[in-house]
Amino acid sequence: GESVGLHLPTLSVQEGDNSIINCAYSNSASDYFIWYKQESGKGPQFIIDIRSNMDKRQGQRVTVLLNKTVKHLSLQIAATQPGDSAVYFCAEFWFSGYSTLTFGKGTMLLVSP
């Protein structure tokens, strides 16, 4: 399928490594943050979310960290697998304002066997 990752920052890791993908968000009033995974030719798929009153949330093999002081979000993937290869986007949302998602630029993750 067509690549959504053209000209995106790329992170290359070996299978089994831990991956960290970073995102700077724009609005200090954002209440809610989501990480999406997008494989070639597909729509974004929800991975994990976090509310602004939290600084860490863990899922299955994934952890999201939120630093509101510097408006920074990170996604950590443990024991990265080839199936994790995709483009990863962070998105922000604020409940009292523009009631839709604003996406970051995206990072392509390439996992080598």
Next chain:
Amino acid sequence: DAGVTQSPTHLIKTRGQQVTLRCSPKSGHDTVSWYQQALGQGPQFIFQYYEEEERQRGNFPDRFSGHQFPNYSSELNVNALWLGDSALYLCASSPTGRAGEQYFGPGTRLTVT
């Protein structure tokens, strides 16, 4: 339970033509948002429909219009197509009162020649 579905999958149009894209939301979801995703970019918000009305709109010209039907399905119409309208058009649905919780369809790839 079917997720978000979109049709058609791919479409090729000529500059100046008009196009209609269709979206069926996830069961139980009443809010539909449309996004445009150019190659190598994150999705950009076009507009959002709720209760058959446009609730929010992004920075897109009036050539982009939409509609939501009583069964919550939605259409995106683009008139007077430009070459720059070539992109992946994504539909996302969300449940009542949880507009940040968006589930995406696979998208329609529009190519304008």
